[in-house]
Amino acid sequence: MSVWALGLNHTTAPLDLRGRFAFALDQIAPTLQSLRSSFPSSRHPQVEAAIISTCNRTEIYCASEHIALDHTFGWLAESGGVAPTLLRSHAYTLHDDEAARHVFRVASGLDSMVLGEAQILGQMKDAVRAAENVGALGTTLNQLFQRSFAVAKEVRTATEIGAHSISMAAAAVRLAGQLFEDLRKTRVLFVGAGEMIDLAVTHFAAKEPKSIAIANRTLERGEKLATRFGGEAMRLADLPARLAEFDIVVSCTASTLPIIGLGAVERALKARKHRPIFMVDLAVPRDIEPEVKALEDVYLYTVDDLAHVVQQGQANRQAAVAQAEVIIDAGVQSFMHWLGQRSTVPLIQQLNAQADEWRSAEMTRARKLLAKGESVDAVLEAMSRGLTQKMMHGAMAELHSGDAASREQTAQTISRLFLRKER
Numbered sequence: 001m002s003v004w005a006l007g008l009n010h011t012t013a014p015l016d017l018r019g020r021f022a023f024a025l026d027q028i029a030p031t032l033q034s035l036r037s038s039f040p041s042s043r044h045p046q047v048e049a050a051i052i053s054t055c056n057r058t059e060i061y062c063a064s065e066h067i068a069l070d071h072t073f074g075w076l077a078e079s080g081g082v083a084p085t086l087l088r089s090h091a092y093t094l095h096d097d098e099a100a101r102h103v104f105r106v107a108s109g110l111d112s113m114v115l116g117e118a119q120i121l122g123q124m125k126d127a128v129r130a131a132e133n134v135g136a137l138g139t140t141l142n143q144l145f146q147r148s149f150a151v152a153k154e155v156r157t158a159t160e161i162g163a164h165s166i167s168m169a170a171a172a173v174r175l176a177g178q179l180f181e182d183l184r185k186t187r188v189l190f191v192g193a194g195e196m197i198d199l200a201v202t203h204f205a206a207k208e209p210k211s212i213a214i215a216n217r218t219l220e221r222g223e224k225l226a227t228r229f230g231g232e233a234m235r236l237a238d239l240p241a242r243l244a245e246f247d248i249v250v251s252c253t254a255s256t257l258p259i260i261g262l263g264a265v266e267r268a269l270k271a272r273k274h275r276p277i278f279m280v281d282l283a284v285p286r287d288i289e290p291e292v293k294a295l296e297d298v299y300l301y302t303v304d305d306l307a308h309v310v311q312q313g314q315a316n317r318q319a320a321v322a323q324a325e326v327i328i329d330a331g332v333q334s335f336m337h338w339l340g341q342r343s344t345v346p347l348i349q350q351l352n353a354q355a356d357e358w359r360s361a362e363m364t365r366a367r368k369l370l371a372k373g374e375s376v377d378a379v380l381e382a383m384s385r386g387l388t389q390k391m392m393h394g395a396m397a398e399l400h401s402g403d404a405a406s407r408e409q410t411a412q413t414i415s416r417l418f419l420r421k422e423r
Contacts, residue, residue, distance in 0.1 A: 001339060002064065002065070002066065002067045002095060003061070003062070003063045003099045003144060003339070004062055004063075004068070004069050004072070004093070004095040004096075004099055005059055005060065005061045005062070005095070005102060006060055006069060006091055006092065006093045006094070007052075007060060007091060007092060008057065008087070008090050009057035009059075009111070010056040010057065010113050010304065010307070012090050012091065013090035013091070014090075015286070015302055015303065016285075016286070017090055018058065018284050019285030020080040020285070021058040021076065021079070022053055022058060023051060023053040024254035025126055025127075025130060026254075028053070028130040028131070028134075029130055029134040032049050032130075032131060032134050033134060033136075034075075035047075035051075035060070035072075035075055036049050039068060044065075044066065046064070046138065047062055047063070047068070048062060048063040048064065048137060048138035048140055049063075049131065049136045049141070050127055050131040050141055051127060051131070052106070052123065052124055053127070054120065054123050054284075055196070055283065056112065056113050057106075057111075059106075061099065061103065061141060062141075063138065063144075067095055069093050073087065073091070073093070096336065096339070097332055097335075097336050100332045100335045100336065101328060101329075101332045103148045104147070104151045104328045104331050105328060106124070106148075107120070107149060107151065107152035108151060108155040108156075108324055108327075108328065109121070109152070109155075109161060110161070110324055110328075113168075113303070113310055114167055114168065114310045115321070116161040117162070117167060118162060119167070119199070121152050124145070124148070125149070139342075143335065143338060143339075144335060147334070147335050148331075150331070151327060151331040154327050154331075155324045155327050155328070159320040159323040159324050160320045161321065161323075161324050166309065166310045168196070168282060168303065169196070169200040169202070169203040170203050171306045171310050172200060172203070172204075172250060172282075172306065173204055173207060175299075175309065176248055176278050179276065179299055180247065180248075183208075184208050184209060184210065185209075186209045186210060186247040187209065187245060187246045188209045188211070188212050188246065188250070189214075189239075189242075189243075189245075189246040189250070190204075190212070190214050190215070190225075190249075190251075191215045191216075191236070191249065191251035191253060191260070192251060192252045192253040192254075192283075192287075193218070193221045193222050193224075193225045194252060194253070196252040196282050197214075197250065197252050197282075200280075201214070201225065201231075204248070204250070205229045211231065211232070212226065212229050212230070212231030212232075213226070213231055213233070213245075213246070214226040214231055214233045214234070215235070215238070215239045216235075216236060217235075217236045219235055222234070239259070239260070239264075240267075243260070243265065243267075243268040244267070244268040244269075246277070247277060248278045248279075249277060249279045249280070249288075250279075250280045251279075251280070251282065251283060251288060252281075252282035253283055253287055255283070255285075256285060258285075258286055258288060258289045259288075260279075260287060261289050262289050262291045262292055265277070265279075265295060269295065269298065274297045275297070276297045277297065277298050277299070278299045279298060279299065279301070280306075281300065281301070281303075282302075358387060358390040359387065361386075362386045362387050362390075363383070365382070365386065366379045366382070366383045369382065395410075395418070398410045399411060
């Protein structure tokens with residue numbers, strides 16, 4: 001069994017290209033079905049697959065008897081509507097121990113834009129659950145991901161990799177504080193109600209802004225989040241008309257198209273008499289049209305723009321990284337040992353089936369002898385002799401066949417298997 005992975009992330013691909021390959025959680029199931037059905041059934045009858053898609057990465061993990069990286073690449077390029085050559089120039093491919101090491105590092109927060117961040121682990125668990133629900137996760141990938149979660153837990157327990165970590169949400173608050181002298185005088189609008197927005201609201205609420213509003217497609221979900229922080233909820237459809245009310249806008253939805261356009265921001269600026277607006281677009285694909293960044297009095301930051309802020313203080317965690325890599329190395333070795341053992345499973349199954357067949361035949365013969373009135377001792381003697389002969393027949397036949405060199409090799413193997421001394 002082989003494992004392979006391919007993907008693109010914040011270090012290899014620009015934001016807009018990553019956006020073409022972003023899959024919302026509810027898209028994972030049909031996307032996995034499309035991927036698995038694309039493999040030729042003759043050579044890849046049961047390909048295991050999982051997709052991890054976040055604002056910083058999209059990665060595909062597969063397992064099968066034969067590696068099919070080129071096919072997976074072609075499928076991903078087609079799904080994103082880009083040329084395979086363009087995708088290859090921004091993507092990475094990994095297999096077996098390299099793939100295991102990578103997924104362990106991702107789970108542990110070592111491959112994130114925010115070194116040591118813990119959010120990726122929850123996102124990975126969601127992706128694994130989605131793959132399980134659609135029946136795309138077999139024994140091999142299940143082992144790979146469960147081991148990655150165990151390694152991540154050990155890394156966080158045994159090292160300080162998460163210490164002093166600056167999240168995207170915290171970075172946004174820090175930048176907003178540089179633009180506005182007192183965040184307590186600002187009105188903040190959050191667009192979306194997912195995990196990232198929840199985190200962002202938590203950080204901004206700690207600064208006690210003048211007001212907080214949540215705009216979401218589903219009003220009920222927005223109200224639930226707004227209630228926790230004493231804010232108001234509004235419908236997404238009302239956003240353009242009310243945009244001028246807010247000094248800070250933080251957006252992160254699963255929309256495939258921008259939901260805050262250039263025209264809406266221009267009208268908001270006019271109504272605000274060009275008082276500045278601080279905007280953070282944490283979505284991939286973008287929620288805010290990129291042309292907005294060119295407007296005066298708008299300070300727009302994307303996930304990539306926040307990279308410099310979140311990288312600050314990384315030197316303080318480099319010692320923890322070295323410790324984490326040691327834990328990951330051990331995890332990779334353990335997984336590869338398990339994967340190697342999996343190749344002998346069919347042989348073990350065949351041996352067990354053959355032994356059970358011999359046992360069944362001797363039991364049938366023994367019952368017949370007992371029915372004829374043979375003594376129990378004689379029947380047991382005959383049954384044990386019959387089993388022994390069946391078990392030794394193949395080895396004896398091999399010892400008497402072949403040339404001298406092959407017989408010598410066979411003799412050593414048989415000696416090792418059958419003549420081991422108990423220690």
